Structures are given as structure tokens and as C-alpha cells.
Amino acid sequence: MIKFLYLVNKQGQPRILKYFDNDSTLSRKTSESAIIRKCLSHAEGGCSFLDYRGTKLVFRKYATLYFILGVDEDENELAALEFIQNIVEIFDKYFDKVCELDIMFNLDRVHVILDELLCNGCIVEGSKSLALGPLLLMDKVVK
Amino acid sequence: MPTPKRLRDVIREIRSARTAADERAVVQKECAQIRDTFREEDNTYRCRNVAKLLYIHMLGYPAHFGQLECLKLIASPRFTDKRIGYLGAMLLLDERQDVHLLITNSLKNDLNHQTQYVVSLALCTLGAICSTEMSRDLAGEVEKLLKSSNAYIKKKAALSAVCIILKVPDLMEMYIPASRALLNEKNHGVLLTAVCLLTCMCEKSPDTLSHFRKLVPQLVRILKNLIMAGYSPEHDVSGVSDPFLQVKILRLLRILGKNDANASEAMNDILAQVATNTETSKNVGNSILYETCLTIMEIHSESGLRVLAVNILGRFLLNNDKNIRYVALNTLLRVVHADYNAVQRHRSTIVDCLKDPDVSIKKRAMELCFALINTNNIRGMTKELIFFLEKCDPDFKADCASNLVMAAEKHSPNKRWHVDTVMKVLTTSGNYCRDDVVASLIQLIQEAHALHAYAVQQLYKALLQDVSQQPLVQVACWCLGEYGDALMSQAIEEEEPLNVTEDEVLEVLERVLIDNNSSVLSKEYALTATVKLSTRFKHSVPMIRKLISIHGASTNVELQQRSVEYGALFRDQDPIRAGLLEPMPIPDKPPTQDTKQNGQAMTNGNGDLDDDIPSDVDDFGSSRTSKPAKTAPPAASESQNILDLLGGDSPVAPPLESTKPAGSNDILDLLGGIDLSADPGIKHCVAQPPSLLGDDFNTMHNAAAIPSLTAFDRAGVKVEFIFNRVSPNNVNVTVRSSNSNSSTFNDFVFQAAVPKTFQVQLDSPSSSVLPANNAGFVTQVVHIANPQKQPIRMRIRLTYTGEGGVSVAEQAEVNNFPPATWQ
Numbered sequence: 001m002i003k004f005l006y007l008v009n010k011q012g013q014p015r016i017l018k019y020f021d022n023d024s025t026l027s028r029k030t031s032e033s034a035i036i037r038k039c040l041s042h043a044e045g046g047c048s049f050l051d052y053r054g055t056k057l058v059f060r061k062y063a064t065l066y067f068i069l070g071v072d073e074d075e076n077e078l079a080a081l082e083f084i085q086n087i088v089e090i091f092d093k094y095f096d097k098v099c100e101l102d103i104m105f106n107l108d109r110v111h112v113i114l115d116e117l118l119c120n121g122c123i124v125e126g127s128k129s130l131a132l133g134p135l136l137l138m139d140k141v142v143k
Numbered sequence: 144m145p146t147p148k149r150l151r152d153v154i155r156e157i158r159s160a161r162t163a164a165d166e167r168a169v170v171q172k173e174c175a176q177i178r179d180t181f182r183e184e185d186n187t188y189r190c191r192n193v194a195k196l197l198y199i200h201m202l203g204y205p206a207h208f209g210q211l212e213c214l215k216l217i218a219s220p221r222f223t224d225k226r227i228g229y230l231g232a233m234l235l236l237d238e239r240q241d242v243h244l245l246i247t248n249s250l251k252n253d254l255n256h257q258t259q260y261v262v263s264l265a266l267c268t269l270g271a272i273c274s275t276e277m278s279r280d281l282a283g284e285v286e287k288l289l290k291s292s293n294a295y296i297k298k299k300a301a302l303s304a305v306c307i308i309l310k311v312p313d314l315m316e317m318y319i320p321a322s323r324a325l326l327n328e329k330n331h332g333v334l335l336t337a338v339c340l341l342t343c344m345c346e347k348s349p350d351t352l353s354h355f356r357k358l359v360p361q362l363v364r365i366l367k368n369l370i371m372a373g374y375s376p377e378h379d380v381s382g383v384s385d386p387f388l389q390v391k392i393l394r395l396l397r398i399l400g401k402n403d404a405n406a407s408e409a410m411n412d413i414l415a416q417v418a419t420n421t422e423t424s425k426n427v428g429n430s431i432l433y434e435t436c437l438t439i440m441e442i443h444s445e446s447g448l449r450v451l452a453v454n455i456l457g458r459f460l461l462n463n464d465k466n467i468r469y470v471a472l473n474t475l476l477r478v479v480h481a482d483y484n485a486v487q488r489h490r491s492t493i494v495d496c497l498k499d500p501d502v503s504i505k506k507r508a509m510e511l512c513f514a515l516i517n518t519n520n521i522r523g524m525t526k527e528l529i530f531f532l533e534k535c536d537p538d539f540k541a542d543c544a545s546n547l548v549m550a551a552e553k554h555s556p557n558k559r560w561h562v563d564t565v566m567k568v569l570t571t572s573g574n575y576c577r578d579d580v581v582a583s584l585i586q587l588i589q590e591a592h593a594l595h596a597y598a599v600q601q602l603y604k605a606l607l608q609d610v611s612q613q614p615l616v617q618v619a620c621w622c623l624g625e626y627g628d629a630l631m632s633q634a635i636e637e638e639e640p641l642n643v644t645e646d647e648v649l650e651v652l653e654r655v656l657i658d659n660n661s662s663v664l665s666k667e668y669a670l671t672a673t674v675k676l677s678t679r680f681k682h683s684v685p686m687i688r689k690l691i692s693i694h695g696a697s698t699n700v701e702l703q704q705r706s707v708e709y710g711a712l713f714r715d716q717d718p719i720r721a722g723l724l725e726p727m728p729i730p731d732k733p734p735t736q737d738t739k740q741n742g743q744a745m746t747n748g749n750g751d752l753d754d755d756i757p758s759d760v761d762d763f764g765s766s767r768t769s770k771p772a773k774t775a776p777p778a779a780s781e782s783q784n785i786l787d788l789l790g791g792d793s794p795v796a797p798p799l800e801s802t803k804p805a806g807s808n809d810i811l812d813l814l815g816g817i818d819l820s821a822d823p824g825i826k827h828c829v830a831q832p833p834s835l836l837g838d839d840f841n842t843m844h845n846a847a848a849i850p851s852l853t854a855f856d857r858a859g860v861k862v863e864f865i866f867n868r869v870s871p872n873n874v875n876v877t878v879r880s881s882n883s884n885s886s887t888f889n890d891f892v893f894q895a896a897v898p899k900t901f902q903v904q905l906d907s908p909s910s911s912v913l914p915a916n917n918a919g920f921v922t923q924v925v926h927i928a929n930p931q932k933q934p935i936r937m938r939i940r941l942t943y944t945g946e947g948g949v950s951v952a953e954q955a956e957v958n959n960f961p962p963a964t965w966q
Contacts, residue, residue: 011577017201018234046502047466047504048466048471051503058929069723076433076434077473078426078427079387079390082426082430105151105159107150107201108194119266121883123391125332126378
């Protein structure tokens with residue numbers, strides 16, 4: 001199961017924080033910064049997996065943004081890494097060369113995409129075109 | 144009221160803030176405005192305001208005041224409002240009950256909405272925030288949606304069902320028929336979530352697991368279609384058809400095939416196919432192979448398949464990609480119990496991974512190396528691991544050192560090698576090594592009679608070079624104290640004679656004693672070593688007395704006390720010194736501890752002796768003097784449990800275990816030789832008698848006969864106290880225990896504790912077996928010192944193995960001592 005997804009920039013500022021477990025708000029806040037610090041300080045070019053108190057952190061850096069997935073012991077780390085790549089490709093497709101600012105200014109849309117891909121800690125959809133369908137439709141209606 | 148700012152503008156404003164304080168000011172101003180708008184019940188801009196609030200929440204500012212607004216948005220008929228409302232509910236709501244009640248109704252309405260996107264929003268939110276009550280209320284709705292004809296809704300409903308089952312496992316039954324039907328779908332999303340749902344059910348209930356075993360052929364077919372299918376742009380991920388689905392199916396197969404030969408048989412072929420046909424040049428392919436290997440190793444697979452899996456992992460180990468190497472190590476660690484020899488073949492590659500710069504890889508490699516050590520490869524592996532220990536990050540050192548010591552204990556080819564290795568671990572890991580290593584090395588050296596001289600020589604050499612490594616200093620001091628004479632007298636083969644003099648040895652001990660970096664514990668070791676040498680060295684007593692007096696005025700109570708008491712051994716108590724300082728007997732093995740669990744408590748350098756004390760005497764911590772020394776037999780620390788009965792720091796004497804006549808030697812045996820002052824009994828007999836005898840010349844009490852007392856009579860076990868007042872301040876109690884039951888009780892132990900105004904010392908009992916039918920007694924003498932002549936109070940505790948091997952523990956308080964025993 002996937003426990004959380006963070007998108008943070010190089011300075012450690014959160015851009016998206018999404019949780020899929022029923023943890024209390026307080027304990028989330030405390031572990032958040034510790035996890036972000038741990039990932040950011042990890043040597044570049046090293047292995048993309050870290051352990052944090054029983055949670056496996058799978059992370060990958062794209063330009064200025066870090067994608068961090070917290071998964072439990074049973075999850076396939078390599079598949080999680082591939083899933084991050086998948087998310088980025090979908091963002092890229094929607095925003096056309098996605099950058100940090102796109103994600104900042106379209107918080108709600110990013111959440112819509114993520115909700116299509118990932119629900120209650122499980123991957124819902126692997127297909128890029130299907131995942132974007134609802135959002136594209138929504139944009140069309142709004143226009 | 145002006146129009147609220149747009150989200151875009153707020154983000155820009157926050158971004159342009161130059162300092163953290165600026166940012167706070169901007170956010171606070173914006174929050175105040177949002178609150179105002181909320182208060183005015185404005186419907187037009189509520190959505191915009193909640194969106195801003197979500198952004199602010201993400202930055203870490205409080206946003207709980209938006210919770211109710213989210214509920215209002217959810218209830219709105221507009222889709223945009225609903226969307227933001229649900230998003231807000233997912234991000235902002237916590238376990239607050241009242242809000243939950245309000246939202247359940249809206250969710251129920253929306254689950255029955257005719258637009259699929261609204262239903263999907265509600266399902267997503269339900270999964271994110273569902274509580275037990277909500278699960279019960281909405282389980283029926285979700286089940287209905289699971290059977291809908293719309294794939295988009297079905298896949299989301301399946302995941303909501305997972306959440307509901309996790310919250311309320313009783314509701315699982317309801318979903319079993321619907322979830323089986325989901326596997327007939329063509330849509331990959333539905334299949335993916337259906338497999339998730341099935342996996343969740345199988346993990347939660349063994350009954351369901353055996354019920355679902357018959358789905359294996361169907362799952363195999365789905366997997367087969369996936370790998371056989373040609374390129375389909377919709378599901379292609381870097382050239383592989385829906386790897387996420389493949390991974391999930393493989394995992395479900397693993398759960399279904401575990402411990403079931405038939406199910407395993409049915410999946411052998413497809414696993415072989417996946418293992419051979421999957422493209423390995425990219426990460427995607429490797430993720431599938433990784434999952435396949437795990438499945439092969441965990442089910443009852445054919446031996447050829449297992450070889451294939453281990454070979455794939457071996458290839459992974461050689462891969463340039465660090466992530467793949469990490470995964471390989473991780474997997475080998477998981478399968479090492481299933482196929483020990485196959486993993487053993489990759490040992491050299493695994494050892495190479497110890498040199499990897501990456502921490503995650505190093506950590507796994509270290510764990511795997513320890514799993515692979517056996518009697519045949521212990522020498523080589525230990526060499527590599529000691530090399531690793533030297534170079535590795537401080538975080539690893541403690542674990543690595545303790546594990547090395549454990550491995551050496553288990554597989555060592557001979558004593559000499561064992562001693563050498565543990566010493567090497569000790570010198571290499573320095574101050575990072577845990578206290579358990581110190582204790583086990585001392586024990587090891589003590590047991591190896593032939594190696595005493597060798598060990599002490601090696602440790603002396605190490606100590607000459609470095610007195611800053613506390614664990615090393617402690618072991619070396621202990622050995623110098625015990626076997627210091629061997630340094631001069633015995634020549635060791637293969638080793639050059641050291642030609643040391645007594646003064647040189649004492650100089651080293653002096654360095655430890657006065658070094659500012661020595662921990663208190665190390666100084667205690669050194670002090671005790673010095674006093675022991677007084678009987679082993681012939682010419683150096685004046686020097687030894689000088690060294691001992693160094694800490695006579697120490698601010699540390701423990702050091703000062705030792706120093707003063709050892710000093711007394713050269714003056715008033717000189718006759719007993721030789722007996723007191725005899726070589727130590729080999730102590731019982733301390734109970735093996737899970738070093739990982741105790742890792743925190745046992746890190747070295749705390750200077751405390753209380754590692755072995757059970758936690759129930761923690762509140763007793765103020766009195767150092769009564770704590771058992773670390774190498775004392777377990778019985779001594781057990782008897783400390785009774786101390787908390789009296790709630791204070793009352794001293795207690797452990798019952799003597801040895802059968803030798805009671806005397807100062809025996810008391811020392813118990814103390815394990817490190818901590819001479821650890822027992823109040825010895826303090827009493829060493830330090831107090833002179834002053835006590837001074838004020839006593841009234842012996843008439845001795846003559847008076849004191850009536851005996853029944854201290855305990857329960858379940859057929861009777862304990863009688865017979866008193867003998869030996870002096871006005873001391874009374875001897877003969878404890879006579881009998882058993883009127885029809886069966887004999889074994890392992891009978893009597894323990895006593897008194898408040899701290901008294902002192903108590905127990906002699907060894909006549910037996911530990913309590914014969915049946917009052918056929919005999921167990922007697923034990925208890926010496927009570929009562930300098931303040933207070934009414935005696937005592938807590939007693941009895942433990943024995945009763946009928947049918949049941950161990951019984953009883954306690955009682957005895958307050959009715961006859962006045963003649965204390966007045």
C-alpha cells in the first residue's frame with residue numbers, strides 16, 4: 001500500500017502533500033519534515049530507496065522537484081519508482097513540459113489527476129490517456 | 144465587502160514574500176479575510192476561498208476553520224463546488240466525529256448521483272476519510288456500485304471496499320460474490336483494483352484465502368494475456384504491457400500459492416514464462432522480475448524454477464543500477480531461509496556490496512552477510528566484516544559489532560580465534576560498541592583458562608596504545624585485575640615476551656583513573672582492578688594504595704565509596720583482603736538479549752550498571768549501592784524485584800546460591816567482582832561492625848526466649864519465623880517453611896525485603912525442594928540489622944513450582960514481629 005505522496009522542491013517546500021492512511025494530523029506534521037530532509041540530503045546518484053521507521057521511501061528528482069512515495073513493506077519498490085515516472089509523464093502531457101510553477105498554480109487540477117491515478121493507497125489506473133480523460137472533459141465544460 | 148483575491152494572486156503574493164516572517168504576515172492577513180467571508184455566508188466565493196485555504200494548509204498553517212465550509216460545498220449542486228469541497232474534506236478532515244456525521248449523508252446522496260464523476264468523487268473521499276460508523280452506513284451503497292455496469296465507477300468502488308474491509312473486517316462477506324465477478328472484466332483499471340480487493344481479503348481472512356484459491360487459473364489466464372498481448376498504446380509503460388497489473392497479480396498469486404501445492408502447481412508454468420520472457424533492459428521489466436522471484440521463492444515451486452529465480456537475483460546483484468542491486472539484496476535477505484545454499488553461491492558479490500558508497504545498499508548487504516555466516520566461512524566473512532566495521536558510518540557500528548560477536552560465538556572454530564576476533568571487534572568499533580560486547584568478552588576470556596595470559600598480554604598492548612576507547616578499557620582493566628600477574632610470569636608461545644614491570648602495569652591503570660575522558664564505569668573497573676592487583680603483585684602495595692586514594696574525594700559517590708572502602712581493606716580489614724580478592728569464579732551466562740531491541744538502552748558510555756535490571760525497579764533508581772553488578776548471576780537481579788514492594792530504596796540481600804559456608808568470599812562471588820560495594824550486606828560487615836560494637840555492652844537480651852511467629856500460611860505452605868536476638872541491634876531469624884499439600888514443591892525460593900532503616904542478609908537455604916505432607920522443612924537464616932531499634936517490618940515473597948509444573952509466586956507483609964525482637 002502507498003501511504004503518502006509528497007512533491008517538494010529543492011528547498012524542501014512542499015508543493016503537494018497527499019496522504020492515504022488514516023494517521024492523525026499531528027503525527028503527519030512531525031514526520032513530514034524529517035522525511036523531506038532525509039530524502040533531500042541523500043546523495044545524488046545513490047539508490048532511490050530509504051527506510052524511515054518502517055516505511056520505505058521511494059523518491060526521484062526531476063529538475064527542481066522531488067517526488068517522494070511512502071510505501072509499506074509489501075510494495076514493489078521498482079514498480080513504485082516506475083509509477084512516479086508515470087505520474088511525471090502524465091503531468092508532462094497535460095501541462096506540456098511541466099514545471100514547478102504549473103504544479104503550484106494548479107493545485108486542484110494536480111489533485112484531480114492524482115485521484116485518477118491513485119486512490120486509497122492503491123494504483124487505480126496505469127493508462128495515461130484514461131487518467132487524463134475526466135480532467136480534459138472538465139476543462140472543456142468550464143470553457 | 145471587496146471581491147476576495149484569486150487563488151493565483153494569493154500564491155503569487157506568498158511567493159514574493161522575502162522572509163518567513165513576511166510569509167506569515169501575508170498568510171495571516173489572507174486567513175483573516177477568508178474567515179470574514181465565511182462568516183458572511185457568501186456562496187459565490189466560498190469555493191475560491193476554500194481553494195486558497197487548501198494551499199495555505201499545505202504550507203503548514205492551521206486551516207481547520209474551513210472544515211464546515213467544505214461540507215457546505217459538498218452539499219452544493221455545482222460540480223466545481225463539489226470537487227473543491229471533496230478535495231478539502233480529504234485534506235482537512237481528521238477524526239472529528241460531529242463533522243463525520245454531517246458528511247455521511249452527503250456521501251450517501253452523491254453515491255447515488257447519476258453523474259459518474261460525482262460518484263467517483265464521493266468514492267474517493269469515502270476511502271480517504273472513512274470511519275467505522277461510516278463504513279457500516281455506506282457499505283451497502285459501495286457494494287451496489289461494485290455491480291454497476293460502468294467500469295469507471297467499478298474500479299473506484301473496489302478500492303473504497305478495500306478501505307471499508309480494513310476498517311470493519313466483518314463486512315467482508317458482503318463483497319465476496321461481487322469481487323469474483325470483477326475478474327471477468329476486460330478493463331485494466333477494474334482488474335487492477337479487483338486484484339487489490341482480493342489481495343486485501345485474502346490477507347485479512349484465511350477462510351477467504353482458501354475460498355479464492357480456485358481463482359488461480361483465472362488469474363493465470365489474465366497474466367498470460369498480458370504478456371502475450373502485442374503492443375497496446377493505452378497500457379504500454381516503457382514497452383511493457385501494464386506492469387502495475389502484472390506486479391499486482393504476481394503478488395496475489397504469491398499469497399494464494401503459499402503453503403498450497405495445488406495452487407502452486409497451477410502457476411508454475413506462467414511464472415517460468417514471465418521469468419524468461421520479460422525484457423530486462425529497463426526498470427519496468429526488472430520490477431516484474433523482482434516480483435516473480437519473490438513469488439517463486441515463496442510458493443511450492445519446482446526446483447528448476449527456484450534456481451532460475453536465484454540466478455535472476457544474482458544477475459541483479461551485478462547490475463549497474465543501484466536500485467536493482469538494492470532490490471536484489473533485499474530479496475535475497477527474504478529468501479535466504481528458503482534456499483540457503485543457493486544464496487550462499489552469491490556470497491562474494493554480496494560481500495562486494497559492503498564497499499558500495501550508498502547507505503541503503505550497505506545496510507542490506509551487512510544484514511545479508513550476517514545471515515550467510517556459517518562454520519565454514521566464518522574466518523573469511525569475519526575478516527571482511529571487520530574491515531567494513533572499520534570503514535562504515537557510525538550508525539552501523541553498534542549493530543555490526545554486536546552481530547559479529549554473536550556470529551563468532553555461534554560459529555567460532557576455536558577459542559583462540561574467538562578471543563582474537565572479539566578483541567579485534569572491540570578495538571575496531573571503539574566507543575560505538577555496546578555494553579553486551581564487554582560482558583561477553585570478559586566471560587569468554589574467563590572461560591578459556593589456557594588463554595588468560597595471552598589475552599591479558601594482548602589487552603595490555605592495546606591499552607598502552609589507546610585509553611580513550613571505553614569498552615576496550617573496561618575489558619582490559621578487568622583482565623589486568625584478574626590476570627595481571629600472568630603478564631610477568633608466563634611466557635606465551637608465538638609471542639614475544641613483553642618484559643613489563645609491575646610499575647608499568649600500574650601506570651597504565653593510573654592513566655585510566657585520571658584521564659578526563661574515561662567514563663565513570665571505566666574508572667570503576669580500573670579501581671577494582673587496582674585493588675585486586677594488591678594480592679597478585681608482590682612489591683607494589685604502596686603504589687596501589689596511592690592509586691586507590693586518588694578518588695577518595697571524588698564528586699562521584701560511587702567512585703568515592705569504592706575508593707574509601709578499598710582503602711579500608713589495607714587498614715582495619717587487612718586480614719580479609721586476600722580472601723576477598725581471590726580469582727573470580729566463572730559466572731552463569733547472562734540471559735541472551737535481543738541486541739536490536741535493547742540497542743537504545745545499551746549504548747555504551749552511560750556509565751551506569753543497570754542494564755540488566757528489569758524495568759519494574761526503575762523507580763528505585765536513586766540507590767546505586769543496591770543494584771546488582773552486571774556480571775552477577777541472574778538470581779541476584781531477580782531478587783531486586785521485590786524491592787519495589789516497599790516503594791522505597793530499601794536494601795535487600797539476595798539469597799546466597801553457593802553451598803560453601805557463608806563468609807565474605809561467598810558474598811563476593813555473588814557480586815561478580817566488579818562492584819564490591821554493590822551489596823549492602825558487605826557494606827554492613829566490612830564497614831559497620833567497629834562502630835556498632837562500640838556502643839554495645841548489654842548482652843542480657845540474648846538470654847530471653849522470643850516466641851516464634853507464623854509469617855505466612857496460605858494454600859498449605861506455612862512459613863514460621865524463629866528468632867534469636869544476637870545483639871541489641873541484630874536479630875537472626877530462622878525461616879522454617881513447610882508444605883502440607885500432597886505433592887512436593889520444587890524450586891522453592893524465599894526472599895525478604897525490609898525498609899531502608901534496616902539491613903537484611905539471607906544465608907543459603909537448606910534446600911530448594913519443599914517435601915509434601917509436612918515431611919520436612921526448608922530452613923534459611925535471615926540476619927536483620929536494626930541500628931535504630933525500630934519495629935521491624937518485612938515483605939516476603941515465595942516462589943515455587945507447584946502441582947503440574949505451575950509456577951506460583953506469593954507475597955505477604957509481616958508487621959507483627961514480637962517486641963522482644965527489636966525493643
